[in-house]
Amino acid sequence: MATSALDHAPAHAHEKSGLWSWITTVDHKRIGILYGASAFIFFLLGGLEALLIRVQLANPEQHVVSPETYNQLFTMHGTTMIFLGVMPLSAMFFNYLIPIMIGARDVAFPRLNAMSYWVFLAGGLLLNASWLVHAAPDQGWFGYANLTERQYSPGPNVDFWIVGLQVLGIASLAAAVNFFVTIINLRTKGMRLMRMPMFVWMSLVTQVLLLLAFPVITVALVMLMMDRNFGTHFFIPAGGGDPILWQHLFWVFGHPEVYILILPAFGIVSEILPVFSRKPLFGYAAMVFSGCFIAFLGFGVWSHHMFSTGMGPFADTFFSLMTMLIAIPTGVKIFNWIGTIWGGRLEFKTPMLFALGFIAMFIIGGLSGVMHSSPPADLQQTDTYFVVAHFHYVLFGGSIFALTAGAYYWFPKMSGRMLDEGLGKVHFWLMMLGFNLTFFPMHFLGLNGMPRRVYTYPADLNFGFWNMMETVGAFVLMVSLLVFIYNLLRSVRHGVVAPADPWGGATLEWAIPSPPQEWNFAEIPEVSGRDPLWEWERARGGKLPEPQRVSGKGIHLPNPSYWPIVTAIGILVFFTGFIVGFPYVNIAGVLVTFIGIYSWAFEPA
Amino acid sequence: MSQDAHAMHPETSTGLDSRKMAIWTFIGSECLFFATLISTYVVYRGKSLTGPFPHAEWTSPTGQVFEPILEIKLVTVGTALLLFSSLFVVLALYGAQHNKRGMLLGWLGATIMCGVFFVSMQVYEFTHFVHKGLKLSTNLFGASFFTLTGFHGTHVTIGVIWLFTVFLLALRRKLPPEKALNLELAALYWHFVDVVWIVIFPVVYLMD
Numbered sequence: 144m145a146t147s148a149l150d151h152a153p154a155h156a157h158e159k160s161g162l163w164s165w166i167t168t169v170d171h172k173r174i175g176i177l178y179g180a181s182a183f184i185f186f187l188l189g190g191l192e193a194l195l196i197r198v199q200l201a202n203p204e205q206h207v208v209s210p211e212t213y214n215q216l217f218t219m220h221g222t223t224m225i226f227l228g229v230m231p232l233s234a235m236f237f238n239y240l241i242p243i244m245i246g247a248r249d250v251a252f253p254r255l256n257a258m259s260y261w262v263f264l265a266g267g268l269l270l271n272a273s274w275l276v277h278a279a280p281d282q283g284w285f286g287y288a289n290l291t292e293r294q295y296s297p298g299p300n301v302d303f304w305i306v307g308l309q310v311l312g313i314a315s316l317a318a319a320v321n322f323f324v325t326i327i328n329l330r331t332k333g334m335r336l337m338r339m340p341m342f343v344w345m346s347l348v349t350q351v352l353l354l355l356a357f358p359v360i361t362v363a364l365v366m367l368m369m370d371r372n373f374g375t376h377f378f379i380p381a382g383g384g385d386p387i388l389w390q391h392l393f394w395v396f397g398h399p400e401v402y403i404l405i406l407p408a409f410g411i412v413s414e415i416l417p418v419f420s421r422k423p424l425f426g427y428a429a430m431v432f433s434g435c436f437i438a439f440l441g442f443g444v445w446s447h448h449m450f451s452t453g454m455g456p457f458a459d460t461f462f463s464l465m466t467m468l469i470a471i472p473t474g475v476k477i478f479n480w481i482g483t484i485w486g487g488r489l490e491f492k493t494p495m496l497f498a499l500g501f502i503a504m505f506i507i508g509g510l511s512g513v514m515h516s517s518p519p520a521d522l523q524q525t526d527t528y529f530v531v532a533h534f535h536y537v538l539f540g541g542s543i544f545a546l547t548a549g550a551y552y553w554f555p556k557m558s559g560r561m562l563d564e565g566l567g568k569v570h571f572w573l574m575m576l577g578f579n580l581t582f583f584p585m586h587f588l589g590l591n592g593m594p595r596r597v598y599t600y601p602a603d604l605n606f607g608f609w610n611m612m613e614t615v616g617a618f619v620l621m622v623s624l625l626v627f628i629y630n631l632l633r634s635v636r637h638g639v640v641a642p643a644d645p646w647g648g649a650t651l652e653w654a655i656p657s658p659p660q661e662w663n664f665a666e667i668p669e670v671s672g673r674d675p676l677w678e679w680e681r682a683r684g685g686k687l688p689e690p691q692r693v694s695g696k697g698i699h700l701p702n703p704s705y706w707p708i709v710t711a712i713g714i715l716v717f718f719t720g721f722i723v724g725f726p727y728v729n730i731a732g733v734l735v736t737f738i739g740i741y742s743w744a745f746e747p748a
Numbered sequence: 749m750s751q752d753a754h755a756m757h758p759e760t761s762t763g764l765d766s767r768k769m770a771i772w773t774f775i776g777s778e779c780l781f782f783a784t785l786i787s788t789y790v791v792y793r794g795k796s797l798t799g800p801f802p803h804a805e806w807t808s809p810t811g812q813v814f815e816p817i818l819e820i821k822l823v824t825v826g827t828a829l830l831l832f833s834s835l836f837v838v839l840a841l842y843g844a845q846h847n848k849r850g851m852l853l854g855w856l857g858a859t860i861m862c863g864v865f866f867v868s869m870q871v872y873e874f875t876h877f878v879h880k881g882l883k884l885s886t887n888l889f890g891a892s893f894f895t896l897t898g899f900h901g902t903h904v905t906i907g908v909i910w911l912f913t914v915f916l917l918a919l920r921r922k923l924p925p926e927k928a929l930n931l932e933l934a935a936l937y938w939h940f941v942d943v944v945w946i947v948i949f950p951v952v953y954l955m956d
Contacts, residue, residue, distance in 0.1 A: 355780050358778065369895065374884065375891035376885075383797040
């Protein structure tokens with residue numbers, strides 16, 4: 144890239160700092176870091192909840208926590224890991240990487256992006272505020288009616304869950320509109336759709352899923368809230384309502400949600416495997432279309448979560464077949480990943496180890512998932528630890544392994560320093576060991592009949608041994624996370640300084656300095672293929688020169704703004720009104736939101 | 749090459765303005781929102797355990813007679829006005845794009861009046877229904893009817909506020925032809941709100 148037109152200035156001359164600069168930032172990279180930091184803290188909180196669950200279950204007939212607390216722990220563990228852990232950790236990568244990977248200076252709507260983050264944070268804080276009043280949600284993460292109705296859940300627990308998810312839904316929808324438009328509309332010259340990095344492709348598919356799945360849960364939550372607060376009977380049989388409708392609406396959202404959690408992981412792994420195999424991604428087009436196909440089918444399989452409700456042979460057959468069908472595009476992906484590393488010059492750096500670990504673990508989770516597609520088998524497994532084993536293999540062994548791989552891979556780009564390789568390898572092997580020790584025995588326990596969500600179990604069922612092993616595994620996982628945290632904290636200050644392209648990557652983020660300057664590209668790049676850096680290197684006959692930091696004179700950037708956070712506060716206040724029960728609070732929230740939106744619409748961008 | 753995302757006519761990969769694409773994307777998402785509400789209404793049609801009912805008379809166990817709830821004539825007028833308002837906003841947009849101030853202000857004003865009439869009609873309808881004995885909590889019909897049409901009414905209200913904001917801009921001569929997109933975005937949303945009503949009206953009021 145040519146930098147001749149721009150005068151060279153000291154590295155950090157224009158970079159802003161201080162708390163206010165973070166509050167008013169509209170820079171997609173800073174917002175990405177905010178997402179990552181907040182999500183990691185929520186993720187640790189969710190991990191702590193899991194650890195307490197494991198301590199309670201370590202031995203039969205223990206009473207470490209009360210049954211009420213136990214219900215709150217498993218509900219908040221699931222809700223936190225999904226909405227405050229994996230989704231926003233993916234959002235960190237969307238934010239940081241998508242604009243750079245498509246050769247743009249920011250997202251299409253930078254202030255809307257800031258608002259998405261602040262609304263997400265508000266939702267996370269609102270959900271967790273329930274702990275402070277000893278009323279955390281306690282009904283399970285899918286909130287089945289009519290347990291969630293006022294008659295059976297009189298406390299504010301379920302209210303916290305409803306409004307928390309509504310607030311988080313607003314954040315997700317705003318971000319989805321933003322990233323969809325960004326990817327479709329802000330691609331640089333030559334960046335055709337079929338040249339986009341696979342991570343951008345899978346992100347695009349994820350945004351579509353978010354756009355189409357979240358409105359459904361929004362309506363379902365509104366109806367539940369009206370049942371609880373305004374005397375309707377949407378899900379109350381006594382008034383003619385049908386609790387099964389809740390299950391349908393929840394899973395019409397809930398199953399696409401599963402793909403919202405895993406598709407970004409597919410994208411991350413598809414970026415890492417080629418770089419550490421020194422080969423382009425195998426079967427690019429097949430990868431794109433299988434991702435789209437998974438998302439499409441994802442809207443037609445929701446009722447496999449509901450075989451036990453007795454839907455009849457026609458519905459059972461349909462959803463069973465659709466579920467089996469979804470294994471095909473997923474299998475295509477796995478074979479393409481194997482095809483990518485096949486015959487490659489493999490480098491077993493930490494990101495690669497996690498990416499390979501992802502493939503192995505995800506295959507196990509995928510296989511047990513296919514088992515659930517058979518209704519008679521599912522009837523044996525539903526609500527047992529077998530299901531818990533399955534979804535931890537896809538969401539932890541899948542999503543979390545891939546997100547960790549991404550963290551090691553892109554940390555140098557984000558911070559300008561390398562994470563320690565030795566500690567990274569310790570982290571990987573401890574996590575691999577701890578993960579399998581924790582979750583593999585759940586297959587045995589589930590098939591032997593241990594139900595999920597039980598507070599404790601009698602000694603004579605012989606569940607004790609494997610439960611103890613699982614608890615040991617959970618502590619190994621905790622140690623692996625401590626190693627990771629130590630690695631992060633140490634490397635961010637003392638890590639080896641990272642060059643622009645420490646791994647020999649192929650995508651545009653490696654063409655700019657680490658960390659990138661505020662405007663990403665001094666000069667907007669033009670691409671002519673799928674792996675631009677490798678093509679430029681081939682054309683040049685060697686490695687590209689290290690990109691220089693330049694002055695951003697003449698580059699127009701959007702102005703910082705505090706109206707996004709004001710709007711987010713308005714939305715938070717509005718929804719808090721439904722918990723405290725004073726309509727004045729709701730009205731105040733609407734007013735603040737309006738002031739925020741109007742000031743935002745009329746301020747110079 | 750300008751990458752300024754906020755310029756009025758930025759260069760984009762598709763040639764379509766990003767704000768316009770965002771509205772289309774949002775409308776796509778809103779389709780699922782209303783689809784869920786309408787589905788719920790349809791699933792619960794005829795499942796109310798007690799009256800009053802939308803299209804049939806109902807005698808309560810205490811012998812009180814409740815007439816059918818829905819007032820089709822009034823709502824038909826409201827529906828017609830809402831449909832015409834979609835035409836009016838197109839004429840207003842033509843005025844904005846071709847610098848015809850009279851057309852812009854006149855037709856935009858007419859659009860807003862139609863919207864205000866529709867919302868007022870709904871407020872009257874809701875209070876009238878409560879007087880006739882149907883509340884949100886009365887039965888499944890009340891719950892699903894008020895929720896569905898209430899959310900639609902909220903959308904109309906937001907549309908009216910949005911269009912009125914653009915009207916004020918136009919009045920202060922801040923809507924020159926090159927900024928006509930500001931009206932077009934509101935108009936797109938307005939058309940969508942209208943289209944949703946075209947589905948709701950027959951499903952709720954006409955299908956017995």
